[in-house]
Amino acid sequence: MDRTAFDALFAEYAPRVRAYLVRQGLGSALAEEVVQEVMLTVWRENARFDPEKGSMSTWVFTIARNRLIDSVRRRRRPEPDPEDPCWVGDRDVVAPSPETRAALRERVRELRAAFFDLPAEQRAVLEGLYFEGQSMSEHSEATGVPLGTVKTRARLALRALRGRVSGGDEE
């Protein structure tokens, strides 16, 4: 990746990453700082991004998520390591597939459309998770909806999303 490509990525993602961090409760000064760290990671680690395996948006999301956890909890998030001697199965995090970069982008776009088609109360559970860092029980406490209902909503939402991107064969 060259400077021009990075500047384009920065223009596309930096404001979104900042919006994400602010929704997660970071003050604007800290959010600003973490955005720079996230985007520098995107630049420095670019060789590790494999467009055959995931979209750029997904990759940036995982970097922002991990930086957020590091900065808030001061501890690295536990993650599986494909080089672990205990590893079982394919060492690629995803099974290799003929999906092209365009197909992956399409899949993320489809997920986003599917997300906006969900009933509002299911969307609220996922937004709580992804944007507010709210666990199921925290969401239940914050909204007064019983925990069992929150979990059911999450399950229904995830099933619907999976159904949409796997061509409906889950339903």
Place this chain on the structure above:
Amino acid sequence: MKPVHHPEPDELAQYASGASPDHLSLVIACHLTYCAECRDEVKLLEELGGALLDSLPGGDGEMAPPEDLPPPAAREKRERAPLPPEFRMIPRPIHAFLDGPPRFRFLAPGVKHVPLALTVGRIQAKVVRFSPGFVVPEHSHQGLEMVLVLEGELTDGATKEVFRNGDLSRREEGSRHTQHITSEDPCVCLVVSTAEIVPSTFWGKVLKALTGV
């Protein structure tokens, strides 16, 4: 062998979104080490994160990229000191929570453990090694207990379900059960409990006092 007892879908969603507390993240990361099926699920959930990031408002160019960029990172190969052979069954996500080189400490006849540096408030995490034939006495739970099998085999006394490599046994509040070590070799598990466990037998109370299992 593929795990057959998985985390709940909403737990995977909490992990992928970043909302899960450390103790749950640790259990999930260990399960993912063994389970390709749940790795695919988490991948999809991370794509949802990407989709949601896309849905946030873009800017109008008021944010400036850094002027100086450091050289890109070399693709370094991370060399790690391997654990002694006795601990080879401990997957890497746990390594960060080991306080120095691990050592199994005596807890009770037939039970040894390595405490993990993840004991926050009422949450306890440890790697426990049970001798073959050991029976974890009946106890009822307040809160949640999660047991992820790293090696060997565990059978639930009530449901007769068998748990092996990567399988997650979860006990909700109020459940009572015994667990039997049914492998010929010791059974090693990651045990995370989010509240005190109340034993319901005398021996269970003694064991509890000794071990916290």
